[in-house]
Structures are given as C-alpha cells and as structure tokens.
Amino acid sequence: MNVFAELHAVVIAALNELVEEGALPAGLSFEGVAVEPPRDAGHGDMATNAAMVLARPAQKKPRDIAEALAAKLARDARVTEAAVAGPGFLNLRLAASVWRGVIPAALAVGSDFGRSTVGAGQKVNVEYVSANPTGPLHVGHTRGAVFGDALAGLLDFAGYDVTREYYINDGGAQVDTLARSVYLRYLEAHGKSVEFADGTYPGEYLIEVGQALKDKVGDAWIDQPEEVWLSEARAFATDAMMALIREDLKALGVEMDIFFSEKSLYGTGRIEAALEALQAKGLIYEGVLEPPKGKLPEDWEPREQTLFRSTAHGDDVDRPVKKSDGAWTYFAPDIAYHFDKIERGFDQLIDVFGADHGGYVKRMKAAVSALSDGRVPLDIKLCQLVKLYKNGEPFKMSKRAGTFVTLRDVVDQVGPDVTRFVMLTRKNDAPLDFDFDKAMEQSKDNPVFYVQYAHARVCSALKRGAEAGVDVSDAALATSDLSLLETDEELGLLRKLAEWPRIAEGAALAHEPHRIAFYLYELASGYHALQHQGKLDTALRFVREDAPELTRARLAMIRTTAVVIAAGLGILGVTPAEEM
Template structure:
C-alpha cells in the first residue's frame, strides 16, 4: 500500500466512523472522492474533496462536514497539520517522518513500486498496429505501435490481464493488389523484363518474395489466368509480409500475443454469427439507405440492404453490414471481429490512426449492442508523425515505394529514442519527429533529460566508492525539507500510474518522468552554488548516505516508469 492509497483508506475509515455516529447517512457513493496533491504546494501535501462530494447527498453544509472529517484526520500520527480551504476542501501537511517512511517504501518496493491491483485481473484486449499486410512497417505505423504497446504494459502494471492483438486485414482488395504485384516480381525472377504499372506496389521489398515463389513453383504460373494463381499468391505474399512486419516490430521490442486474420474470420462464419445475434434482438433490419447528399437521384438506385440500428446507440445513421452484391461491408466484417474479441475480454481498446475517426461511432455502437453495454470499449486515435531532418520535412508514400521504413529510423537513432519520443505528446496531438532533435543533448529533449537524470543517480555510487564512503547504515533523519520536496514528488508515481491506466493514456508516464527528472536536476544544481546541498559530501558520510538512498529511490522510479514505456534506463551518458 502506497502513501496515497493509505490515505484514501484513512478517509474511508473516517467516513465509516461518521456513518456509525450518525453524522453521515449510510451508503453514500464515495466513487468520486479523491486524495491528491493540492495544486498549490503551500496548501500542504495532500488534499481531499470528500466533504464537497458528500455534502449534497448528505443534505449538509460542506464546510460543516469538512470540520467533522478534519477532527478525525488531526488525530493521525502521520498528519502534522490539517485545514479547511474555501467551501470545504481539506488540506493535510504530513510529518517529515511520513515522507521518510515512503522513501523507504520506494526502495523496498523496487521494480514493483507503483504496481497496483486496479485492474483486479480483468482482461483487456488491445488491438494495435494492424497495418495492411502489404509491405514492411513505415513510420506512419510507428506511433500507434508504441502507444498500444506502452498502454498494454501500463495496464498490466495496474493489475489487468492484457491480450495484445494484431488484426490482419487480408480479405480486402489491397491484398489482391499485393498478389498481382508479387506475380510480376515472380515473373521477373524467372527472367522476364517487367514494368510495374501504376496502382501496384513497386517496392523492392517484393523482389525476394517473387524470387522465393519462382524457386518454389518454377514457371507453373507464368502466362496463366489470374484465377489460377491469385489466391495462392495472395496467401504466400501475406505470409511473407507478416514475417517482415513481425521483424520490424521486434526492432521496437513489440510482440503480439495474437494475430487474427480477417479472411479466416469470414471463412469461419463469424459475420453470420454476429448478424444472427443482432437479428435475434431486432437490431438488424432490411431497409433502404437514404440517397447520398448532393447526388442526382437518377444516378442512385434504392437497394434493400441489411442495416444495423446504429442510431439507437448514438450513431448518426443506421449502417449496412452487407453490400448489394452480398459481400460484407468493412463495417460488417469489423462488427464480427469485435464480437469475437468481446467473447474473451472484459474490455476492448483499439488504437487507430486519426484518419479512421469517422468510423468510431458505428463501432462503438456495434460493441455496445453486441455486449449489452457490459464490455468497456475505447478507441484511441493517433495522429500521424511528420518526419523531419534538421527542420526539413521528409515525404513518404508507400505505393510509390519511396518511404522511410521503421527499421531505417530505429537503426539510425535507436529503439529507446523512438519509443520515448512517440510518448512525449498526447496520442491525438500532431507530432514532428526530427532526427536531429531526438538525439540532442538538451533539456528540450525529454529522452536525453530523463536519461541524464538516471545516469546522474547511477554515477553517485561510483563516485562515493572512489571517495571511500561506505554506507553500512542509513539515517534518513539527515534529509531536510529541500530533500523531502523531491521525495514528495517521487511518491506521486503510483497515483500517476493509476490515473494513466484509468484514462488509457501512457503518455502521462513520460510527462511525469520529465517533471521528476526536472525536480532532481534542480535539487542537484543547487549544489553548484551551495556546497552543503551536494549529494556527495566526503566530509559528511551520514548525509551522503542518506542522499544516496534518496537518489537510488528516484532512480528506481525512473526505471519503473521507463519499463512501462518499453525503454531501458541508461547507466551513463556518452
């Protein structure tokens, strides 16, 4: 139990006591009660809104209720001072020994400090990347991949069971285009001079695939009609592309638990199962869509289609699940896919590119309908990344074969730089990735700034050993108010993990680590002008050992946060 959860338990105990004494009605909803740092540190160390939340349902004055809560909190040994602010907010200042005890808790918790059971073992399916299997990963896929993977690690750290899933879109027209492109490379491998027409994939990454097919089949499919080889070449090409994709993701340290095939989903009759389920509840009917706006009526023919009652769940219009030719629409296939996922998870999260924003409402509606609203479903939209080099934009286009691959970027700047950088902005905010900036040794580069903080901590033990300082015992009473200000910020880590997991926002970990690093650097730099504030004091081994202990705890939190982000903490800066 960390400090914040402990004080949440204290608040609960106080409210229980007030209920027992008749000062509060029993059974009030406490879900919105918080314990957090006040915005202004001069107000204290912790603040709670308990009186503000409960006063109205208790039909009492919030300040009067706050006074009753304060009377109980003031008796806690950990509390030095408690006061009421404004209409009923309660602020607490804790004793220095309470913060020293939390510092020891950080060290004792080690790699598990900040871990929680918020998820209580509930299973969350996170689908991320899911790029069309038509080529290697490029930087357009990178951000969603990192956000999804970091979110998976964050939710695991917060006590959830997580399924990492990749949906292979191998049933659409784009994989037929891939198959035709590979067939040309197959003929090329057999000695034919070919020209890649516009509309096919010209990338050199398909040359080895064509060569492998030539070695396997010889000229058996040269000059043959498309219907004889299309399905075979499509299957072989998708398999080859998945090998490339998995290798590219591995460069980022990303591994999925499950690769689900759209083609297999349809072959197994899953869309029909989803349709039958919805029809059984009168959520699919046969109807006619409205004529498209702005289109001449003579150019449009009304066609009866199976329509999902999407408007009952907040969508703008009902949606067709099949086309006029009987094939499943994209929505029909996606509906079935989410139905399949919901059968093995308590919650679903999709990481999508921002260009898919228009389809969010209909899929949210479908999941709500198919699960009776029992399965939480979140869609996280990820904006594209603009690649830059020294301020100049780098263009990329997959169809043209002229694109910057994920492997190129990782090989140039490193996995950890890529992963950290992708989490330095909210996922739905635009991002520039400048090759020069992300490796810059400056405070403006969060990757460097956080790593520098950890490297500073790591250097202390080497320097202490060189100075002959041995820490056989630790006296944390040596730490004063300035030292404990750093401890107070460090102790927020479990709360940050909890709120980030609840919001499904892994970037909050990166933001917190940057602020923690800034707090450490600020305290460190005080020693430049005031020698007594230095972490290493050869003439004062007791103080040195206490500050070493504190620094180690900060380093532990940095490592724990970076581990959630999938980044390795560095021991020294080159």
C-alpha cells in the same frame, strides 16, 4: 505504498465517523471523494474535495463539512495541518516521515514499486498496429505500435491480464493488389519489363519477394492468367509481408501475443454466427438507408441492404453488413472479429486505430455493446498524425517504401528507445512533430535524454559512493537514517517519488501512457536540480566522505529515484541508461 490511497482511506474513515455521529446523513455516496495534489503546491501536500462533492447531497454548507472533517484528520499522526480554504476546500500537510517512507518501500520491491492490483486480473485485449499486410510499417503505424505497446505494459503494471493482438487485414481486395504487385516483381526477376499501374505497389521492398517467388515456382507462372497464380501468390506475398512486419515490430521492441487473420473468418461460418447473434436480439433487418447528407454522389441510388440496427446502441445511423449483391461489407468481418474476442472471455477490449478511422468508432462500439449486452466495454484510441523533420525540413520519403517514411527509417535514425519515448510525449489524440535533430540532442529540451541522463547520473553517484566505502545495496540503503533528509529540495523530490503509484494507477485507468512520460520528465527535472545544487554548494553533494550517514541517506534517496525511473521506462518499453 501509495500515500494518496492511504490518505484517501483516512478521509473516508473520517467521513464514516461523521455519519455515525450524525454530523452527516446516512446513505451518502463517497464515490466522488478524491485526495490529490493541490493545484498550488503552496497550499499543502494534498487536498480533498470531500466537502464540495458532499455538500448538496448532505444539504449542508461545504465549509461546515470541511471544518468537521479537518478536526478528524488532524488527529492522524501523519497529518501536521488540515486547513480549510475558500468555500470548503481542505488542504493537508503531512509529516516529513511520510515522504521519507517512500525510500524503504521502494527499495524493498525494486522495479515493482508502484504496481497495483486495481486491474484485479481482468482480461484485457489490446489490439494495435493491425496494418494491412501490403508493405513495411510506416511512421503512422509506429506511433500506434508504441502507444499500444506502452498501454499494454501500463495495464499489466496495474494488475490486468493483458493480451497484445494484431489483426491481419488479409481478407480484402488490397491483398489481391499485393499479389499482382509481387507477380510483377516475379516477372522482373525473369528479366521481363513491367509497368506498375492500377494502384499496384511499386516499393522496392517487393523485389526480394518477387525473386523468392521465382525461386519457388520457376517460370511456371510466366504468361499465365490470374486464375492460375493469384490465390497462391496472395498467400505467399501475405506471408512475406507479415514476416517483414514482424521484423519491423521487433526492431521497435514490440512483441505480439496473437496474430489474428481476417481471412480465417471467411467461409468458416464465423461471420454468419456473429450476425445471427445480433439477429436473435432483433438488430438485423432488411432496409434502405437514408441518402448521405449534403450533395449526393452521382452513382448513389436507394437499394435494399442487410442492416445492423446500431442506432439502438448509440450510433448515429444504422450500418450495412451485407451489400445488395450479397457480398459482405467491410464492417461484417470486423463485427465477427470482435464477437470472437468476446467469446474468448475478455473483460475489456481496446482498439488502437489511426486518425483516419474516426468514423468507425461509434459503429464498432455499438456492435460490441450489442454482442455483449453491454457487459464488455470497448475503448477505441485514435492516434493522430506524425510529422517528421530533419535539418529543419520535412523528412523525405523512403525510396525503399516508394511512398512513405517507414518505421525502420525512424528507428535506424534514432534507435528504438528514442523513437518510443518521443512518440509518447504527446497525448495520442494530439498531432506529434518528431524532429530527428531534437531527438538526438543532449539537452533538457530532449525529454528522453533528460530522463535517461538522470538514471545514468544516479548510477554514477552510486558508483562514487561505493568507491568511498558505502554499501550501496538496496537492503543496506533502506536502513539509512532518513531523518537526515531535511532540505526543502530533498523533501520535494521525495514528494514527487511518492506520487508514482498514484500516477501509474491513474494512467492505467485512463488508458493514457503519455502521463508516464510526463511524470518521468518532471521527476528527472527535480533530480537534476538537486544534483546541480551540489555543484554550487559542496555541503549538498550526494557523496560526502566527511558525512557517511548523510551520504547513505542521500544515496538511498537517489537510488529510489532510479528505481522509479526504471519502472516508468520499463512500462514505456525504454531501456534505462546506466552511463551516457
């Protein structure tokens, strides 16, 4: 049940009638016609922009269109008022029965209420986290992991076929640095004195890896040159770090479908194949880039390179894919990796990057556009920085990590549910302040507590209803006399519940899971206000032994609230609390 979609269909049908009658010209596009909640709730339950968007192409005054449309809509039994406002805005009020209908619709399908088929089974690849396998995940990775996982859950809820993917950056020089760092810990495990320099990783997390390497190879690598041990140490260290990362993700409740190794692209012809596909389109050439704008670096000199003509697909400048010495640039394997995704048959690609990857957006979109001939859209979501606070002060770095706060530091402090919800209380491209004290506070100012507490309070009220002899099964509650729900506050809560399918679908189409967190907070606020009224006036309580039918109706209403909260939290990967 999507009330807004249903009324949108009614509006479109009415517009088609106006076309058939000659009141509107044929051939109009109704694509821009929307039915949404009005900005001011006092204006009605819904509003449509139909007259405003059709006025120019129809060459008519918007108010004339709105009045003709209002006359059509007023005939629908669900519409109690269709009022034209201003130059041509059309506000609608709906019968209370429409809002009450959300209860049996939701109770019939439970947590599937709000699911849609807008995705139509399209295959979507969501790549997120993709941290260098050089250590534990830090708090920046945490935000990307939560955002990516919630987005994947949201798309699944909207009917897409979703693949969650992690790209292991194990093909670059940073993994050689990891191998050298592990080798130092290996020497330490043999009682040798070592010094971490030249950018090596000093974190304590490598102590166990060094000991494990000692257990595997004994003293065979002591005093041996790099060519003896680097390759094997690299593979050993990468495996150890990926095991650590998998455990970190598990602690956060994130499970990937695919871990794709960058290293698998090298020496296999896959990079060459991707560039040949671009070359066949005339997009690879030998050339010299323009000098960088501003003050030139002292070591800059014009040199011929192999370039991708990314400007042909919206980029600002063409990009090098091979250096003058014949080595691949970092961009080349990324092109090959996305070519692999396209070849796997995905209809959409989504990459979740950290804030420091902003300069990578245009070139990567250009590559995917070129490789797929514009068929496969790529959406890149940048997650901005997270600032951590505790006791009013910035949260200190992790000794274990050496230089940063880890995902485990955050999860160990507040748990995975709080971590996930708080990370979604801001849009991904806005900075986020994560205050540990507020995250654990039991108040309205803590959104995760406020939402979970609403669900727990519903569970408590249902338990009281059962103790009073009410059958609180969904099937029984769905048959309640819902006409007894008639106060403004009750109907207000039902209106908010009816928004859920529209909110979930819109968030999925926009790739914005934070909308779910915002909606859940608003829904919880409406519920808490209603329960508070019952404390002030016993006649408004959910469970009234003197009014069993009214009790059943109200329990049906709040059970529906719990269903929607549980569905929304499920998308975000947060467990709904049954008691607090």
